[in-house]
Amino acid sequence: MLDSGCQLQPDDITITLGCQNALMLSLQAVAKSGDTIAIESPAYHGVLQILEVLNLKAIEIPCSAQHGIDLHLLEEAAKEWQIKACVVTPNNQNPIGATLNTQARKRLIQQSIQYGFTLIEDDVYGELSYKDKRERSLKADDTHNTVIYCSSFSKSIAPGFRIGWVVGGQFQAQIEHYAYVQSLAVPTLTQIAIANFLENGAYDRHLRKTRQSYQDNLARCQALIQEYFPIGTQTSTPNGGFLLWITLPDTVDAMALHAQALANGIGLLPGLAFGLTAQFRHHFRLNYALSWDNQTDAALKKLGQLCHQQLDSYP
Numbered sequence: 001m002l003d004s005g006c007q008l009q010p011d012d013i014t015i016t017l018g019c020q021n022a023l024m025l026s027l028q029a030v031a032k033s034g035d036t037i038a039i040e041s042p043a044y045h046g047v048l049q050i051l052e053v054l055n056l057k058a059i060e061i062p063c064s065a066q067h068g069i070d071l072h073l074l075e076e077a078a079k080e081w082q083i084k085a086c087v088v089t090p091n092n093q094n095p096i097g098a099t100l101n102t103q104a105r106k107r108l109i110q111q112s113i114q115y116g117f118t119l120i121e122d123d124v125y126g127e128l129s130y131k132d133k134r135e136r137s138l139k140a141d142d143t144h145n146t147v148i149y150c151s152s153f154s155k156s157i158a159p160g161f162r163i164g165w166v167v168g169g170q171f172q173a174q175i176e177h178y179a180y181v182q183s184l185a186v187p188t189l190t191q192i193a194i195a196n197f198l199e200n201g202a203y204d205r206h207l208r209k210t211r212q213s214y215q216d217n218l219a220r221c222q223a224l225i226q227e228y229f230p231i232g233t234q235t236s237t238p239n240g241g242f243l244l245w246i247t248l249p250d251t252v253d254a255m256a257l258h259a260q261a262l263a264n265g266i267g268l269l270p271g272l273a274f275g276l277t278a279q280f281r282h283h284f285r286l287n288y289a290l291s292w293d294n295q296t297d298a299a300l301k302k303l304g305q306l307c308h309q310q311l312d313s314y315p
């Protein structure tokens with residue numbers, strides 16, 4: 001948290017069962033059934049699922065790979081509807097990899113103050129920036145206590161640990177109570193293991209190595225997509241993380257591609273998972289976190305061939 005620019009006391013933080021749990025607790029504390037929540041579009045599908053379970057209404061605010069969430073449209077939405085909270089990923093957004101610039105961060109916080117909504121900051125990819133130094137968190141510039149910060153070690157170490165945290169600000173007591181009611185506690189042994197990993201410097205070394213390997217994998221992915229995919233295919237340009245958003249020509253259906261890829265042992269997430277409507281049917285998300293080998297090259301080549309097959313069979 002210090003690296004992200006925050007000055008906190010231990011009691012400001014609640015340890016959670018991953019970031020998903022942190023987001024769930026935050027939304028439970030901030031909103032009640034029927035309230036309206038602004039989300040990015042495309043959105044991390046886990047947020048869509050939480051909104052559904054909590055019976056919250058979603059307003060999708062378009063998000064571009066270059067600029068992140070469209071703040072003009074967020075403001076228009078805030079003028080028109082009573083938005084209770086906005087869930088936003090300022091660093092290396094899932095799925096499009098966008099990172100907000102300094103000006104956008106200021107404007108976002110300003111909007112939350114002006115229109116009275118809470119910002120739920122999902123920073124789960126924040127430590128995976130390819131730059132030498134990670135970006136500041138929104139929480140670091142939270143002058144009016146409108147930001148709740150959520151993160152975890154799932155992306156930076158491993159999802160199986162299920163260790164995350166939330167800085168709840170004005171909702172901290174409520175969040176802590178809900179966390180207690182839902183799970184009583186978070187496993188202590190894994191917390192101690194991670195604490196040791198952080199303390200002895202191994203985490204920083206691990207992050208340096210991991211970021212470099214993700215950056216190398218990204219370059220390989222982009223080169224192979226350029227070589228094997230149909231003309232007109234576009235990819236996002238992430239500055240961190242391990243997710244690539246691919247926009248296919250209009251005649252290629254990502255759901256069909258998903259089924260064909262799976263039959264060939266290749267996993268991808270079709271765009272439909274990231275929105276409430278069918279707007280992302282020609283998109284899909286690739287995960288390039290795994291270590292690279294010949295099979296990865298072959299898989300990307302195969303995906304390109306499957307796209308070409310769809311194009312060729314289009315009437």
Ligand SMILES: Cc1ncc(COP(=O)(O)O)c(C=O)c1O
Pocket residue numbers: 017018019020021044046089094122124151152153154155159163164
């Ligand atoms: C943007 C985002 N937030 C939260 C999560 C959930 O993280 P965790 O595994 O720590 O619950 C994910 C996992 O994919 C994610 O991509």
